[in-house]
Amino acid sequence: xxxxxxxxxxxxxxxxxGKAGLFHSQKCRDYGTxxxxxxxxxxxxxxxxxxxxxNSVAEAVKATGANCTMIFVPAPFAGDAxxxxxxxxxxxxxxxxxxxxVIDMLKVHHYLKSKKxxxxxxxxxxxxxxxxxxxxxxxxxxxxxxxxxxxxxxxTLTYEAVHQTxxxxxxxTTAVGIGGDPIHGLNHLDVVKMLNEDPATEGIILxxxxxxxxEEMAAEYIKSHVKKPVxxxxxxxxxxxxxxxxHAGAIIDGNSxxxxxxxxALRAAGVVVAExxxxxxxxMLAAMKAAGKA
Amino acid sequence: MKLHEYQAKALLRASGLPVPxxxxxxxxxxxxxxxxxxxxxxxxxxxxxxxGGRGKAGGIKLFKNAAEAKAMTEQLIxxxxxxxxxxxxxxxxxxxxLEEASSIAKELYVAVTLDRAKANIVFILSPxxxxxxxxxxxxxxxxxxxxxxDFGKPLSADFLQKGAAFLGLTGVLAEExxxxxxxxxxxxxxxxxxxxxxxxxxxxxxxxxxxxxAKVILDENAHFRQTDAGGDPDAxxxxxxxxxxxxxxxxxxxxxxxxxxVNGAGLAMATMDIIAHYGAQPANFLDVGGSATEEAVTKAxxxxxxxxxxxxxxVNIFGGIMPCxxxxxxxINAVNTTGLKVPLVVRLEGTNVHEGKALIQGSxxxxxxxxxxxDGARKAAQVVKAKA
Numbered sequence: 096x097x098x099x100x101x102x103x104x105x106x107x108x109x110x111x112x113g114k115a116g117l118f119h120s121q122k123c124r125d126y127g128t129x130x131x132x133x134x135x136x137x138x139x140x141x142x143x144x145x146x147x148x149x150n151s152v153a154e155a156v157k158a159t160g161a162n163c164t165m166i167f168v169p170a171p172f173a174g175d176a177x178x179x180x181x182x183x184x185x186x187x188x189x190x191x192x193x194x195x196x197v198i199d200m201l202k203v204h205h206y207l208k209s210k211k212x213x214x215x216x217x218x219x220x221x222x223x224x225x226x227x228x229x230x231x232x233x234x235x236x237x238x239x240x241x242x243x244x245x246x247x248x249x250x251t252l253t254y255e256a257v258h259q260t261x262x263x264x265x266x267x268t269t270a271v272g273i274g275g276d277p278i279h280g281l282n283h284l285d286v287v288k289m290l291n292e293d294p295a296t297e298g299i300i301l302x303x304x305x306x307x308x309x310e311e312m313a314a315e316y317i318k319s320h321v322k323k324p325v326x327x328x329x330x331x332x333x334x335x336x337x338x339x340x341x342h343a344g345a346i347i348d349g350n351s352x353x354x355x356x357x358x359x360a361l362r363a364a365g366v367v368v369a370e371x372x373x374x375x376x377x378x379m380l381a382a383m384k385a386a387g388k389a
Numbered sequence: 390m391k392l393h394e395y396q397a398k399a400l401l402r403a404s405g406l407p408v409p410x411x412x413x414x415x416x417x418x419x420x421x422x423x424x425x426x427x428x429x430x431x432x433x434x435x436x437x438x439x440x441g442g443r444g445k446a447g448g449i450k451l452f453k454n455a456a457e458a459k460a461m462t463e464q465l466i467x468x469x470x471x472x473x474x475x476x477x478x479x480x481x482x483x484x485x486x487l488e489e490a491s492s493i494a495k496e497l498y499v500a501v502t503l504d505r506a507k508a509n510i511v512f513i514l515s516p517x518x519x520x521x522x523x524x525x526x527x528x529x530x531x532x533x534x535x536x537x538x539d540f541g542k543p544l545s546a547d548f549l550q551k552g553a554a555f556l557g558l559t560g561v562l563a564e565e566x567x568x569x570x571x572x573x574x575x576x577x578x579x580x581x582x583x584x585x586x587x588x589x590x591x592x593x594x595x596x597x598x599x600x601x602x603a604k605v606i607l608d609e610n611a612h613f614r615q616t617d618a619g620g621d622p623d624a625x626x627x628x629x630x631x632x633x634x635x636x637x638x639x640x641x642x643x644x645x646x647x648x649x650x651v652n653g654a655g656l657a658m659a660t661m662d663i664i665a666h667y668g669a670q671p672a673n674f675l676d677v678g679g680s681a682t683e684e685a686v687t688k689a690x691x692x693x694x695x696x697x698x699x700x701x702x703x704v705n706i707f708g709g710i711m712p713c714x715x716x717x718x719x720x721i722n723a724v725n726t727t728g729l730k731v732p733l734v735v736r737l738e739g740t741n742v743h744e745g746k747a748l749i750q751g752s753x754x755x756x757x758x759x760x761x762x763x764d765g766a767r768k769a770a771q772v773v774k775a776k777a
Binding site: 349 | 503505506508509510523540541578581583608610611613614639641643651652653654655656657658659660661662663664665666670671674676679680707708709710738739740761762763766
């Protein structure tokens with residue numbers, strides 16, 4: 096068991112004929128993901144490195160039975176690409192593209208309310224169910240099948256947590272990068288709920304950063320619902336106010352969205368807060384031992 | 390991307406919203422033609438700068454005739470305006486808005502912005518216009534109302550009624566408010582705004598609403614379709630930040646003494662944090678991105694070392710897409726071309742880590758290798774302390 100993606104995932108890539116789209120389609124296939132094709136308008140009917148290319152997501156779904164898509168379409172067109180995937184009946188949409196205008200994402204967000212599709216991202220690394228399925232751009236080799244579920248707004252911090260839990264011998268169930276944009280699909284709360292309900296996941300790592308209130312919302316839920324050990328880390332304690340730190344969503348507006356407030360909310364919910372990114376794995380191992388799970 | 394007041398008002402005016410008439414001037418010679426065009430002799434001269442509190446700092450002045458307007462423009466352009474928001478370094482004034490003076494019966498506050506948690510646009514209203522909204526929020530939070538539109542639809546009658554009532558507007562003024570609110574909402578969506586703040590929105594001496602001051606920030610991600618809005622994405626940035634952006638680097642200059650070169654925004658922040666945790670201060674935020682070239686890494690290194698405050702450098706890379714050997718080559722190139730005047734600590738992990746470490750060791754350069762993130766941060770903090 097794991098969450099969101101597994102051996103039944105049938106993946107297509109929107110923007111598969113682009114450099115990044117093709118490279119990561121190959122890497123996902125190498126990892127064991129069933130990559131059944133890709134979409135690039137006007138290139139339907141062709142093939143690229145063994146992947147059949149379709150003109151539209153609807154055609155790709157009809158021909159391949161795809162249920163998941165990863166999007167590498169350039170930012171100005173990525174909002175429409177998400178909507179196209181939802182209209183074609185895709186279950187899980189993973190938007191890797193960075194730099195989509197906020198207004199486009201607001202339109203997408205409200206449009207998806209009437210659709211069955213689940214969105215992850217945009218501006219995210221995707222997700223990996225260790226040893227089984229990889230969707231997105233995470234380096235596959237650092238993952239090891241195991242007990243820990245991970246949710247994070249940052250790509251490289253996700254890799255850091257994966258690497259450290261692998262070294263600690265804990266391994267992972269599914270690691271999900273939800274992305275660094277202000278308007279995004281699944282948030283911390285949604286993924287924490289899924290990990291909490293997943294029997295294979297015995298411990299949870301939540302990685303957040305300054306800006307917004309996603310982490311506080313997840314903390315509320317953890318407080319009353321989660322019995323599994325949870326370790327949290329928040330990046331940006333040393334970031335100045337009012338400056339966007341790389342991610343579009345990583346900004347302290349006035350006095351809201353600070354790392355201190357988020358850490359307090361997590362601690363109040365019983366989460367073990369790692370003071371530095373270097374001790375996430377060690378804190379998780381200690382928490383698992385204390386719970387008799389490692 | 391911030392817009393100047395005159396640029397913001399041009400957008401508002403083009404949307405049919407009531408703003409005072411005005412013209413921007415870049416030098417005293419432009420003053421008389423501008424006043425002739427406006428058909429006025431007296432008015433107000435407003436220094437154009439990305440800061441609040443301009444009035445108190447001497448950046449807004451009334452003039453009675455063209456000669457006074459000229460003298461004020463002469464004085465304002467080129468001066469450094471220091472307000473409570475700018476800090477002691479202040480901001481340089483490059484243009485002045487000459488505007489008709491408005492009589493003010495009442496000052497209100499209206500802003501349109503994004504509510505991330507609700508994934509919707511929010512209107513923030515207050516009858517306490519003219520003050521900083523954070524000041525109002527602190528002193529009289531009950532004097533602030535947040536209203537949410539039904540996304541994708543025009544503002545509802547209920548929304549507009551509630552808004553007008555809260556602001557104490559009735560009759561003709563309530564009707565004017567309805568038009569202004571809808572106009573602001575449309576403009577926000579059409580122009581990819583992140584903040585559209587009217588402070589103050591005034592009831593003027595003739596009993597009409599007028600948008601007296603406007604602060605507009607546009608979404609940088611949407612710049613490709615808003616190039617005619619007049620904003621300059623680089624206007625508010627440090628020159629080194631602009632240079633970095635050309636190479637796909639996300640760089641923010643800070644006040645500390647340890648330069649950081651990291652891949653990924655989250656890890657870059659976490660690296661700054663761990664440096665601070667070990668008692669030193671980061672000199673910058675720098676994310677080289679997930680697919681940086683060797684050239685970009687070299688450039689990143691140059692930008693970091695050009696900051697005279699930097700006493701040590703910490704490179705922290707978790708190679709995912711980007712292999713560690715590429716980073717290593719970029720660093721070695723940079724050190725070979727620009728030299729290395731401060732201690733350099735390098736922590737590499739992930740894709741091709743062994744190749745990367747071997748390159749660094751074989752380079753013969755004086756680079757301190759770190760086994761992991763904690764080791765890297767400790768060593769970087771130590772070298773800076775040892776120098777101090």
